[in-house]
Amino acid sequence: MDLNETQPTVVVSSPSGRISLRPMTLSDVDDYMVWATDAEVARFCSWEPCTSREEAIKYITDSVLTHPWLRAICLEDDRPIGYILIMPVDKIRKEIGYVLARKYWGNGFATEAVRLVTAEVFKEMPEVERVEALVDVENVGSQRVLEKVGFTREGVMRKFIVMKGSVRDMVMFSFLPSDPFRY
Amino acid sequence: MPSKETNVQENSKESSSEMEIDSCTLKAMISSPSEKIHLRPMTLSDIDDFMVWATDVNVTRFCTWEPYTSREAGIAFINNFVLPHPWLRAICLDDDYAIGSISVTPVDSIRGEIGYVIGSKYWGKGIATEAVRLVAAEIFKEMPEMERLEALVDVDNVGSQKVLEKVGFVREGVMRKFMCLKGNVRDMVMFSFLPSDSLL
Numbered sequence: 001m002d003l004n005e006t007q008p009t010v011v012v013s014s015p016s017g018r019i020s021l022r023p024m025t026l027s028d029v030d031d032y033m034v035w036a037t038d039a040e041v042a043r044f045c046s047w048e049p050c051t052s053r054e055e056a057i058k059y060i061t062d063s064v065l066t067h068p069w070l071r072a073i074c075l076e077d078d079r080p081i082g083y084i085l086i087m088p089v090d091k092i093r094k095e096i097g098y099v100l101a102r103k104y105w106g107n108g109f110a111t112e113a114v115r116l117v118t119a120e121v122f123k124e125m126p127e128v129e130r131v132e133a134l135v136d137v138e139n140v141g142s143q144r145v146l147e148k149v150g151f152t153r154e155g156v157m158r159k160f161i162v163m164k165g166s167v168r169d170m171v172m173f174s175f176l177p178s179d180p181f182r183y
Numbered sequence: 184m185p186s187k188e189t190n191v192q193e194n195s196k197e198s199s200s201e202m203e204i205d206s207c208t209l210k211a212m213i214s215s216p217s218e219k220i221h222l223r224p225m226t227l228s229d230i231d232d233f234m235v236w237a238t239d240v241n242v243t244r245f246c247t248w249e250p251y252t253s254r255e256a257g258i259a260f261i262n263n264f265v266l267p268h269p270w271l272r273a274i275c276l277d278d279d280y281a282i283g284s285i286s287v288t289p290v291d292s293i294r295g296e297i298g299y300v301i302g303s304k305y306w307g308k309g310i311a312t313e314a315v316r317l318v319a320a321e322i323f324k325e326m327p328e329m330e331r332l333e334a335l336v337d338v339d340n341v342g343s344q345k346v347l348e349k350v351g352f353v354r355e356g357v358m359r360k361f362m363c364l365k366g367n368v369r370d371m372v373m374f375s376f377l378p379s380d381s382l383l
């Protein structure tokens with residue numbers, strides 16, 4: 001997949017076949033709203049819950065479709081239950097982020113998506129030396145996702161990020177091309 | 184700003200009228216180990232002292248920059264980087280000559296990164312420790328919006344890690360393959376000091 005193409009059409013499935021990743025489109029707006037309007041989902045995200053379909057359409061158009069690397073996480077019926085994205089930090093580091101509708105928490109879907117995407121990043125982007133994730137100290141569920149994939153918990157960075165007006169302690173995780181995946 | 188020519192000053196601390204006795208200086212005089220240091224702004228007149236440490240490959244080993252090879256480049260560095268810097272100080276002994284520098288650079292609105300460099304002739308005397316301690320004691324008053332003072336140290340730079348530990352910085356963890364240093368991707372140790380932390 002060429003990083004310069006904003007909307008590649010390849011769909012990637014996890015080995016188990018339970019989830020697949022594909023670009024998001026505007027026609028995903030109603031499924032998007034299921035998680036984007038949920039305050040519990042938004043709790044550790046930088047964004048506030050979405051309050052209208054118009055707002056959702058605007059956000060998908062301005063921020064999702066334009067994102068250099070974002071994929072819908074879909075179940076067998078090809079409808080998104082969340083998304084996963086990669087952000088460049090610098091030439092050698094990428095940061096991974098993901099969000100899942102609450103109804104689907106606890107099934108290992110985020111874990112599969114993170115494992116899939118991390119492997120893909122190192123294949124597609126050979127210059128990347130490190131994939132990292134920053135997780136709020138209180139977001140234990142998300143920390144478990146990364147641990148289950150095999151990310152290394154490097155430490156707690158105190159007073160690291162401002163989230164919705166509060167300064168938060170964040171746990172730093174990383175995965176290197178030489179690290180083994182946990183299954 | 185103290186002038187180097189004024190060596191007529193008394194050697195007694197009470198009559199050092201040429202030197203501004205701010206709280207940094209006072210603490211330095213009271214609490215320094217083997218050498219007394221103070222911090223002051225760095226200027227172009229420090230160029231020759233700057234060149235002493237900036238040309239030393241032992242000093243630059245864990246710095247992102249290569250040793251300086253010309254006075255002109257040193258002057259350009261002072262003009263382009265030192266003078267406009269939001270917070271950079273020369274580290275000086277009693278004679279007010281610069282033997283190194285220390286700086287706090289904003290990372291974002293709440294984080295500042297501390298960095299320091301000392302001439303190798305002065306290593307092993309607790310000077311960097313004292314300089315870092317002085318900065319950690321005062322910087323949050325000068326930059327009240329800062330919530331976190333951090334430092335990133337190469338895993339192999341044990342000397343610098345010991346400086347931060349002796350001051351009371353918290354060693355948060357090793358960030359693997361975190362930074363490119365002179366063409367190599369290095370593991371870096373992350374340290375932090377918060378306004379609520381205690382100096383050792």
